[in-house]
Amino acid sequence: MTNKNVIFFDIDGTLLNGEKKLPTSTKESIFKLKELGHEVAIATGRAPFMFEDLRKELEIDTFVSYNGQYVVVKGELVYANPLHIPSLQKLAEKALENNHPVVFMDHEDMRATVPEHNYINESLASLKLDHFPTHDPHYYKGRDLYQSLLFCEEGNEVQYEQEFTDFDFIRWHPYSVDILPKGGSKAIGIEKAAEILGYPEEKRYAFGDGLNDIEMLSTVKNSVAMGNAEDIVKSAAQHITKSVESNGIHHGLKMLGLL
Template sequence: MTKKPDAIVFFDLDGTLFDSNIEVLPSSYAAIERLKQNNIIPMLATGRTPMEAAKLMKETGINSIIAMNGQAVIYEKEVVFTNNIDKNVITRLYEFSREKMNIPLSFYNYNKMRVSEINQATEQFYRSLKLEIPPVDDQIYLKEQIQMLLLLCEQGESPYREAFPELTFIRNTHYCVDVFNHGGSKGNGINELLKTKGFDNVPTYAFGDGMNDLEMFLTVDHPIAMANAVDDLKDKAEYITDNNDNDGIVKALQKFGLI
């Protein structure tokens, strides 16, 4: 049986656990270690895949993640939930993207990343995240389950929302839009984790800065916004801490008595 933690803390990455240089502050590394010593589970809650976060998870000792905005949940290295997109829906979306929009796609599941093609939009997006471009395989969705897609574009997502009501489209960066099943979110992933592991009475905390953190903020007991967060997210926060470059993580964890 899984040992029940005294609390769970969920960390968004970009703009939150990561500073402006896409690095984790030394104070945050130390805080994560203190959390674990106090029987509090630190979890990433990100739009990124487990593969993209693997290096960070190894460096921080974090073994749990709400990945791809809640489409896959791994707790202490155990896959406890995936939210797979129907292959027929992906086929329609890929044809729409290729024939009408000329927008490349990324295909993500909890252990693989592939792209439909490599062009300027693809290179620009992965360069912005300091990541290597995944291999090209525009047929992977016919062979494996896919939990999230990306539209690699700076604009042009509006027609998709009308054409694909069964999917959710959230702009995550200037260069990409996250795509997943309607109703999927970081909040939904958290609920699936708590239900599956029997953690309904475990106190939950979350740090975030963007609108893909909104459902997470509405789900946890204690939502904490970074000072650099968008105003609409700050409106839903119990507490607003310092920014991601100025020890905002450790300051809030101390305020709530978690470390």
């Protein structure tokens, strides 16, 4: 394994461009990495069911999903960190009083506390998904949930952050915030996966662009921020590549000597 590495890629804004398309150069680079014997994995805030087609297209069976809360290695679940359900129930009840919908998410599906809401539609439509949540305000009962979504305007999440200290809140859209177990992150998920795969720290690489990538980029020894990332994200990384629209994955891999 001396010359082999594991490379974790974020999806939105990293593998996929603003139109949620996979650039040809990125796809070719992924398969070239595998041809050279490297391990290719995904590290995303998305649910597993939100990128199944991408995994099939790129032939990837190792992934860190839900920002590190649900980790699969070689097709097998190796780590799960569910949300604290009693606290989540209280949060959802308060959110309903404030006309802030919540979407509950497990590894297979997602359900909303309200039948319909513009914030849900607009936020999830930005991901170019075919799958939208149906209405089930009690979906939290009797199952493990690894992430939830709170839908509110920027700044309104502060009241929840102050009251619900079991959770971390990470905004990913003007109308939507991820709800995660406190302290959960892609960095922890990557650590779990890389240990099982047998790659030491110096053989681990990560590419990302979002606010939820900051801990990953500041923790993984060989980290790369996309050129389209915000400055605060770039400052967390060891390296900066071009934007996803400018063949940033290919450029970054060449820069690192992986291709």
